[in-house]
Amino acid sequence: MSHYTTWEKNMQAPQNAGAAGELSVFLDDRSATGRVRPWREKKIANELLAIAYDSVNPDKAARLRGCGSYLSFAVQPDGEKRLVGMESCRVRLCPLCAWRRSLKVYANTMAILDYMDKHGEYAYIFLTLTMKNCASSDLSNALDSILSAWGRLRKREEFSQAVKGWYRGLEVTHNKNPLSQDYDTYHPHLHCLIAVNPSYFTGRTYLSQARWTQLWKDVLRVDYTPIVDVRRVKGNRAADVAEAAKYAAKEADYIIPDDWDLTLETVETLDAAFDHRRFVAYGLAMLEAKRALALDDEETGDLVNIDGEPEISADSRVVTYYWYTGYRQYCIGDMM
Numbered sequence: 001m002s003h004y005t006t007w008e009k010n011m012q013a014p015q016n017a018g019a020a021g022e023l024s025v026f027l028d029d030r031s032a033t034g035r036v037r038p039w040r041e042k043k044i045a046n047e048l049l050a051i052a053y054d055s056v057n058p059d060k061a062a063r064l065r066g067c068g069s070y071l072s073f074a075v076q077p078d079g080e081k082r083l084v085g086m087e088s089c090r091v092r093l094c095p096l097c098a099w100r101r102s103l104k105v106y107a108n109t110m111a112i113l114d115y116m117d118k119h120g121e122y123a124y125i126f127l128t129l130t131m132k133n134c135a136s137s138d139l140s141n142a143l144d145s146i147l148s149a150w151g152r153l154r155k156r157e158e159f160s161q162a163v164k165g166w167y168r169g170l171e172v173t174h175n176k177n178p179l180s181q182d183y184d185t186y187h188p189h190l191h192c193l194i195a196v197n198p199s200y201f202t203g204r205t206y207l208s209q210a211r212w213t214q215l216w217k218d219v220l221r222v223d224y225t226p227i228v229d230v231r232r233v234k235g236n237r238a239a240d241v242a243e244a245a246k247y248a249a250k251e252a253d254y255i256i257p258d259d260w261d262l263t264l265e266t267v268e269t270l271d272a273a274f275d276h277r278r279f280v281a282y283g284l285a286m287l288e289a290k291r292a293l294a295l296d297d298e299e300t301g302d303l304v305n306i307d308g309e310p311e312i313s314a315d316s317r318v319v320t321y322y323w324y325t326g327y328r329q330y331c332i333g334d335m336m
Contacts, residue, residue: 027330045095063089074316100303105245107307115289124233127192133185136269152219162205165195165285174253191244
């Protein structure tokens with residue numbers, strides 16, 4: 001019996017332990033808007049990933065299993081929770097760590113934009129820069145190419161004249177559709193938030209979508225026309241920041257329970273290609289704002305304390321939940 005089959009069998013245990021009156025022992029952590037935070041779903045995905053890493057990298061598999069094994073919260077009198085302790089493995093593909101990291105990127109970027117609003121006048125554009133899909137064997141080289149192209153773009157005079165600040169995040173998606181001609185290929189692309197002067201859209205430094213596309217083609221050094229999407233950020237910019245702060249790779253792209261061979265192949269490919277890379281970066285006025293605010297690093301910083309979460313009141317109490325694989329739940333204390 002395989003490790004995955006054993007895990008799947010164990011997961012058939014009932015989700016509710018004990019009598020109905022004991023349901024409160026299960027973790028119920030919600031955002032200020034009432035949305036349930038996905039601790040349970042992320043930990044289940046984390047366990048599946050650990051099984052894949054048993055074959056890919058046993059050391060990382062061990063770290064994954066320890067990740068999120070407990071969660072400590074400061075619970076306010078009104079029941080609101082603030083995370084104050086957890087084990088983090090920092091494996092790049094870990095669903096728990098990736099989720100926490102994306103929250104940190106979002107919080108940092110929103111803080112940077114708020115700071116810039118107070119110290120200047122800016123408008124923003126959301127820019128997506130792509131390249132052709134590539135095979136697994138070419139993914140590392142493709143990531144080198146797209147990041148090098150971004151470096152060359154920043155040195156172009158038109159970019160320097162128009163752009164006052166920037167954020168860029170690298171994302172890789174995986175085509176799992178067996179009916180697609182691009183099946184089992186990878187699509188690297190950059191999500192960029194660009195600060196410009198308010199007069200940019202009517203001034204001489206304005207770059208049309210066609211011009212952005214030509215610039216990107218030139219610096220990418222390809223013989224095809226890559227897809228480039230550019231749009232003005234209007235109104236509530238939180239959605240655009242959330243889009244820019246997405247994971248480096250979606251867990252559904254590499255945890256594929258219906259095709260475990262493809263899961264192992266994909267995890268091995270992404271693990272090798274992502275190793276020792278920086279996926280998030282800021283520049284110009286956005287980097288200056290980040291330094292002025294002394295914000296924690298998104299890639300290597302604390303994944304427990306995420307700015308924007310509720311403050312801890314003096315009369316809060318600390319409650320710790322532990323993960324139980326059989327129940328597929330976080331439960332208070334020792335339920336065994």
